[in-house]
Amino acid sequence: MKILVTGGAGFIGSNFIRYWLEHHPADSLVNFDKLTYAGHLSTLKDFENNPRHRFFEGDIQNPDAIANAAEKGIDAIVHFAAESHVDRSIYGPIDFVRTNVLGTTHLLEWTRQHPQTRFVLVSTDEVYGSLSLEDRSKKFKWGDPYQPRNPYAASKASADHLSRAYHHTYGLDIMITNCTNNVGPYQDPEKFVPLSITNLLEDKPIRIYGDGKYIRDWLWVDDHIMGIEKVLLKGKRGETYLFGGKSEIDNLSLAKRILAKLKKQESAIEFVSDRPGNDRRYAMDYSKTLKELDWQPTLGIDEILDKTIAWYQENSWWWKPIKGRKEGVVITHG
Ligand code: NAD
Numbered sequence: 001m002k003i004l005v006t007g008g009a010g011f012i013g014s015n016f017i018r019y020w021l022e023h024h025p026a027d028s029l030v031n032f033d034k035l036t037y038a039g040h041l042s043t044l045k046d047f048e049n050n051p052r053h054r055f056f057e058g059d060i061q062n063p064d065a066i067a068n069a070a071e072k073g074i075d076a077i078v079h080f081a082a083e084s085h086v087d088r089s090i091y092g093p094i095d096f097v098r099t100n101v102l103g104t105t106h107l108l109e110w111t112r113q114h115p116q117t118r119f120v121l122v123s124t125d126e127v128y129g130s131l132s133l134e135d136r137s138k139k140f141k142w143g144d145p146y147q148p149r150n151p152y153a154a155s156k157a158s159a160d161h162l163s164r165a166y167h168h169t170y171g172l173d174i175m176i177t178n179c180t181n182n183v184g185p186y187q188d189p190e191k192f193v194p195l196s197i198t199n200l201l202e203d204k205p206i207r208i209y210g211d212g213k214y215i216r217d218w219l220w221v222d223d224h225i226m227g228i229e230k231v232l233l234k235g236k237r238g239e240t241y242l243f244g245g246k247s248e249i250d251n252l253s254l255a256k257r258i259l260a261k262l263k264k265q266e267s268a269i270e271f272v273s274d275r276p277g278n279d280r281r282y283a284m285d286y287s288k289t290l291k292e293l294d295w296q297p298t299l300g301i302d303e304i305l306d307k308t309i310a311w312y313q314e315n316s317w318w319w320k321p322i323k324g325r326k327e328g329v330v331i332t333h334g
Contacts, residue, residue, distance in 0.1 A: 001027045003232075004074045006060055006107065007081030008032065009039035011187040012122065012221055016078065019225045021047055028052040032069045034059045034099075037326070038084065042318055043186050060103030066110045076118040076232060079107055082159075085190065086126075086152045090276055093151035100155035101162070108166045111174070119174045120232055121163045125217075125244070126153035127178060130279035133213060140178075141285040142242055150277050160240075167238040175235045177228060179243040180284050183304050184221030185311040189319045190326060193218075193305075196255055197312045198319050200262045210274030212252025215281040219245035220299040220307070230293040241293065244284025247301035257301070261309055 003020070007013040008031030017029055033039045035057055047053050058065030060081050081103065083089065083096040104121070111117050128140040129147030146161075148154040160176050167174040187194045196206045227243045235241065249257075255269055289295050299307075312319060 001076060002030070002072075002074045003027060004030045004032055004070055004077045006032045006077065006079045007039070009035055009041065009043055009055075010080060010084070011038075011184075011191075012182055012224060013078075013080035014043045014186050015184060015221045016080065016225050016228065017053060018047055019222060019229070021050055021052055023229075029054070030069050030072075030074065031055045032058055032060070032066070033081065036083075038188050040188075040322060042321070060107055061098055063106050063109065066106060070110065070114070074117060076120070077107060077111065078120045078122065078228065078232065079104065080122045082156070083152070086150055087275065089150055089152035089155070093155075096151050096155040097158075100152075101158045104159040105162055108162060108172075108174075111172055112166065112170050115170065115172055117173070118232065119163070119172065120228060120235070121159060121174065121176045122228065123160050123176055123178045124153065124156050125178055125180045125242075125282045125284050126150070126279065127157040127160055128282075129153075131281040131283060133215065133280050136248075139244070139283040139285040140242070142240060142288045149279055164238070173237045175231050175237070176240045177231055177243060178240065178284070179224050179227070180217040180219050180245050180282055182221045182224050183218050183308050185308070185315070186318065187221075189323050192251065193254070193258070193308060194312060194319065196258050197262070197309055198323060200258065200264050200268060201312065201316070205268050205270040206255050206259070207270050207272050208252055208255055209272060209278060212255070212271070213250050213280070214278055215248055215250045215283070217245040217283045218247040218249065218254075218301055218304055219243065219297055220304045223297045223299060227289065227293070227295045230295050234293060236292075241289045241295075242284045242286045243289060243295070243297075244286045245297045245301075247297075247304060248281075248283055249301055254301075257305060258309070261305060
């Protein structure tokens with residue numbers, strides 16, 4: 001199979017390529033990425049010369065660039081490329097609409113001209129809005145109404161709606177995945193977990209929004225990738241698959257666990273004013289995905305943190321230059 005991977009110089013997309021090259025030796029991948037502040041060529045270092053991987057710098061808002069990247073023929077698109085950082089969407093929503101809505105629509109248009117192509121849109125749990133802290137038994141489930149509450153989530157929700165519309169209107173082979181927060185290697189150090197880990201490794205404080213009681217359900221990035229693999233190989237046309245972790249924890253408790261694992265004092269925590277419209281809790285009921293694709297998360301929060309911390313400890317060559325380039329950019333965390 002030949003796969004066009006968009007956003008393959010970013011966090012999840014690059015881990016997907018790494019995984020796919022290893023587990024599918026007959027397949028080849030075109031990695032299509034604009035290299036924004038979130039995409040890094042250094043992320044591709046261990047597979048950039050693999051003959052089954054071809055990097056193509058381009059913008060999904062440009063239909064000619066999409067056509068050029070796909071000109072040798074592709075069987076599937078796995079669409080990761082996005083403006084993905086909620087904080088940035090609050091201060092500059094326009095790029096989110098351009099890439100996440102318009103860019104996705106250009107990819108769908110290309111697929112309309114090549115209707116034999118399988119298309120997987122990688123989306124988020126945030127399209128469903130926010131759960132309360134009180135009733136912890138409630139989770140987002142398949143078919144729940146969309147209630148996005150920040151510009152990032154609204155742009156992703158729009159992309160989901162458009163993808164579904166292209167499936168229904170043109171009969172295209174499109175599937176959508178909605179997933180909780182991922183953690184793992186090569187996550188940009190402006191996101192909460194890698195920012196916290198790398199700050200502590202540099203003896204800097206960890207910043208926590210508001211009261212820190214914001215619950216997320218963390219998922220090991222390879223668990224997500226193995227879910228996308230199942231969707232691509234066995235998913236049903238037009239279907240939506242939800243992925244969640246087994247690691248619900250609030251940001252403050254998560255920060256304290258990272259501190260303990262790095263043997264740092266809790267005085268390293270700095271509380272900062274809250275993010276506007278911050279969603280209290282996300283959690284996914286993935287029982288339908290378990291039943292239909294036999295998928296479930298393998299790692300819990302402690303294993304996820306241990307593996308992630310170890311990776312950032314061993315790979316300062318990767319994150320230090322990236323953090324250096326972002327010096328002066330006002331981002332608290334994602
Ligand atoms: P990321 O920000 O690390 O990477 C995004 C990549 O897309 C970057 O390499 C960037 O250069 C590229 N890109 C941005 N705009 C582009 C454009 N116009 N044209 C081409 N390339 C462009 O993001 P990520 O965390 O790897 O997320 C990947 C996808 O998964 C996103 O669609 C995101 O919404 C979704 N998702 C992420 C998470 C998470 O926890 N990270 C959870 C659920 C869903």
